[in-house]
Amino acid sequence: MRRLPVYFLLDTSGSMHGEPIQALNNALSGMINTLRADAQALDSLWISILTFDREVKELMPLTELVHFQLPEIICPQSGPTHTGKCLEALHEKIKVEIRRGNETQKGDWKPLVFLFTDGKPSDIQLYRDMVPKIKSLDLGALVGCAAGHLADDTLLKELTDTVVHLDSCDSTTLKTFFKWVSDTIEQGNKSQGTGERVALPDPPSEVIVVI
Amino acid sequence: MNHPIVTVKSIHPNSTATYQYIDDGEPKRGGVKDVYFSPDRKYVVAIFRDKLDFNQKERLKKITTDYLNQIKQKDAGDYYLNEIYRWPTDIIEINGRTGVIVPIYNEKFFFKKGYSSNELIKGNEKNGKWFATSKFRNNQFPLKLDASELGDWLSYFQICVNITRGVKKMHQMGLAHSDLSYNNVLVDPVTKAANIIDLDGLVVHGVYPPEVVGTADFIAPEVLATKHLGKTDPNRKLPKRETDLHALAVLIYMYLLRRHPLKGGKVHDLDTEKDDLLSMGEKALFIENPSDPSNRPKLNQVSKWDLPWADIDKLPYGITGPYLKNLFDQAFITGLHNPILRPPADLWEQALLKTTDLMQPCRNPTCQEKWYVFDNTLSPMCPFCGTKHQGLLPVLDLYFEFKPTVWKPENHRLMVYHNQYLFQWHVNRNVVRNERLSAEEKVPVGYFTFHEGKWMLVNQKLNSLKDVSEGIDISVGSMVELSDGKKILLSKEDGGRLIYVSMANQV
Numbered sequence: 001m002r003r004l005p006v007y008f009l010l011d012t013s014g015s016m017h018g019e020p021i022q023a024l025n026n027a028l029s030g031m032i033n034t035l036r037a038d039a040q041a042l043d044s045l046w047i048s049i050l051t052f053d054r055e056v057k058e059l060m061p062l063t064e065l066v067h068f069q070l071p072e073i074i075c076p077q078s079g080p081t082h083t084g085k086c087l088e089a090l091h092e093k094i095k096v097e098i099r100r101g102n103e104t105q106k107g108d109w110k111p112l113v114f115l116f117t118d119g120k121p122s123d124i125q126l127y128r129d130m131v132p133k134i135k136s137l138d139l140g141a142l143v144g145c146a147a148g149h150l151a152d153d154t155l156l157k158e159l160t161d162t163v164v165h166l167d168s169c170d171s172t173t174l175k176t177f178f179k180w181v182s183d184t185i186e187q188g189n190k191s192q193g194t195g196e197r198v199a200l201p202d203p204p205s206e207v208i209v210v211i
Numbered sequence: 212m213n214h215p216i217v218t219v220k221s222i223h224p225n226s227t228a229t230y231q232y233i234d235d236g237e238p239k240r241g242g243v244k245d246v247y248f249s250p251d252r253k254y255v256v257a258i259f260r261d262k263l264d265f266n267q268k269e270r271l272k273k274i275t276t277d278y279l280n281q282i283k284q285k286d287a288g289d290y291y292l293n294e295i296y297r298w299p300t301d302i303i304e305i306n307g308r309t310g311v312i313v314p315i316y317n318e319k320f321f322f323k324k325g326y327s328s329n330e331l332i333k334g335n336e337k338n339g340k341w342f343a344t345s346k347f348r349n350n351q352f353p354l355k356l357d358a359s360e361l362g363d364w365l366s367y368f369q370i371c372v373n374i375t376r377g378v379k380k381m382h383q384m385g386l387a388h389s390d391l392s393y394n395n396v397l398v399d400p401v402t403k404a405a406n407i408i409d410l411d412g413l414v415v416h417g418v419y420p421p422e423v424v425g426t427a428d429f430i431a432p433e434v435l436a437t438k439h440l441g442k443t444d445p446n447r448k449l450p451k452r453e454t455d456l457h458a459l460a461v462l463i464y465m466y467l468l469r470r471h472p473l474k475g476g477k478v479h480d481l482d483t484e485k486d487d488l489l490s491m492g493e494k495a496l497f498i499e500n501p502s503d504p505s506n507r508p509k510l511n512q513v514s515k516w517d518l519p520w521a522d523i524d525k526l527p528y529g530i531t532g533p534y535l536k537n538l539f540d541q542a543f544i545t546g547l548h549n550p551i552l553r554p555p556a557d558l559w560e561q562a563l564l565k566t567t568d569l570m571q572p573c574r575n576p577t578c579q580e581k582w583y584v585f586d587n588t589l590s591p592m593c594p595f596c597g598t599k600h601q602g603l604l605p606v607l608d609l610y611f612e613f614k615p616t617v618w619k620p621e622n623h624r625l626m627v628y629h630n631q632y633l634f635q636w637h638v639n640r641n642v643v644r645n646e647r648l649s650a651e652e653k654v655p656v657g658y659f660t661f662h663e664g665k666w667m668l669v670n671q672k673l674n675s676l677k678d679v680s681e682g683i684d685i686s687v688g689s690m691v692e693l694s695d696g697k698k699i700l701l702s703k704e705d706g707g708r709l710i711y712v713s714m715a716n717q718v
Binding site: 101110 | 487
């Protein structure tokens with residue numbers, strides 16, 4: 001049985017406090033419900049959530065979708081954004097948790113990682129150190145999402161070619177984004193074109209994508 | 212919230228038809244189309260996200276005119292258009308994008324209950340994946356489907372017959388579906404119905420090339436093995452009739468056995484993507500191949516939810532009976548890498564139907580599957596719950612008159628159970644059991660009953676039924692006992708069959 005592991009790295013730094021974090025909770029729970037209504041997703045999907053502010057927390061260890069209970073995501077009123085530290089934790093987790101194929105056992109699908117942030121890393125040195133390490137992980141996809149007009153795309157672009165910029169953190173925008181995330185996760189299950197394979201579905205029209 | 216209603220117009224030159232859809236900003240996204248509902252929910256408007264080229268539009272025009280009319284005017288047109296296909300009826304254009312008008316699915320293809328524990332999927336489409344996956348019927352699985360949604364094993368034979376007829380018809384018309392998968396076949400085990408959807412990508416070999424290679428799990432091995440080649444490379448294999456036949460075999464296997472015929476334990480490459488490509492493509496190997504066991508599923512590696520179906524020792528493909536086993540062998544052993552040897556749809560149809568004649572109801576009232584195929588042993592039992600058959604079990608072998616006085620077996624057997632009906636297609640070999648049967652031909656001509664400790668055949672409509680062993684005519688309204696070794700002539704007319712009775716389960 002191959003698992004499709006999906007990691008969400010969510011920014012819970014001070015700037016997310018208030019309405020944005022509510023909108024994020026709302027959008028995530030909508031996405032989980034969408035996935036739980038999808039036979040294909042239930043057959044293979046495993047999800048993990050890491051949050052980062054000053055601390056990096058494993059909010060949900062890698063869990064089979066059917067057992068996945070979304071905890072409420074909370075954030076402090078202020079504090080730094082330790083994105084680098086979170087990437088470090090992700091790197092460790094992926095090395096330990098992903099089943100590699102061997103002679104007698106099939107490996108997991110390549111993990112998908114969604115990094116959601118509304119600011120820029122406070123630990124920029126560590127962040128830059130982690131970029132090549134994350135890139136060497138052979139991920140299925142790594143999507144950076146910069147939310148809000150303050151969010152900085154340029155650092156995310158050092159990490160991945162797929163950066164989605166959301167103009168705001170309101171409920172509708174986030175819902176659209178996470179709908180796109182679930183489409184991305186479900187992609188392997190759709191009809192495939194005869195040409196080159198496209199890795200990601202068309203992004204939602206409401207957000208700006210930098211690729 | 213009120214969403215805008217958009218009006219669109221047919222692009223057929225002679226048509227003034229207009230259609231409407233509700234633009235709620237959240238269409239259902241398919242692989243290549245966005246799907247919107249009409250305000251009266253009688254049809255959907257499915258709009259291609261990418262601009263179509265000339266050839267693609269021509270294909271859609273043909274599908275919505277010539278091919279549609281061809282189905283309408285031929286035998287069983289209503290059956291195909293109402294029961295089997297959601298056939299596109301018109302083409303529209305909006306802002307340079309093309310769309311098709313497709314009748315909406317019947318209500319039975321939406322979950323009435325869905326999961327047994329909550330209402331999360333209530334009202335959602337009954338995508339075939341729900342029923343081709345074992346976990347959703349595993350009682351331990353927290354999101355299992357409600358028992359009221361699942362039907363019994365016999366339901367899936369009728370579902371497979373419907374799908375098979377849909378494929379047969381397309382192939383008879385010279386069309387290939389090119390993307391058969393459980394996403395494109397809705398099924399309803401409750402009413403035993405199946406609906407083939409997404410018919411806008413039909414392939415005519417050499418005229419309209421395929422737009423897609425198919426959907427993972429159903430793509431034929433030769434298509435995957437040559438996927439890396441350019442579209443115009445002469446060695447590139449693209450979807451056509453033979454690849455439909457692979458997908459059809461996979462669908463039937465999955466609906467009846469709730470596991471994938473090629474997804475076993477063999478590792479071909481340490482890289483997951485490469486391994487998957489090889490195991491479904493170039494190196495594809497049937498998990499139940501009797502002469503090469505290397506791809507058998509490893510039970511310590513399968514999800515616990517996928518038992519017992521993942522266990523090919525407990526539920527081997529032989530439980531589908533001899534006719535289907537033979538076709539699975541052709542599809543997944545001899546024809547797996549040799550497309551020309553894959554069984555055509557009409558053979559699947561006949562094998563499925565003949566297999567239903569071998570079925571016995573399980574006498575365990577809590578058995579999940581409720582029906583099983585007689586396993587040709589002297590003491591039959593249900594493979595699903597292990598309940599043994601009780602009492603004598605009449606087995607009727609059908610014979611046809613090869614030449615006067617010489618009767619030959621037809622490799623067709625009818626297992627008797629209490630209150631089972633006998634039909635014209637059993638009585639006369641000139642009556643073929645298919646979608647073209649008249650209403651009159653679907654009326655039973657007799658039935659079997661266990662009466663006062665004896666198995667009897669009651670004649671309802673047969674004019675020349677005769678107990679050949681005793682030399683007695685059995686008139687309408689009377690009955691004849693089924694006993695070991697008895698020969699009964701069902702009809703003296705041309706094509707009339709003789710049955711030979713054996714009694715199984717003798718103690």
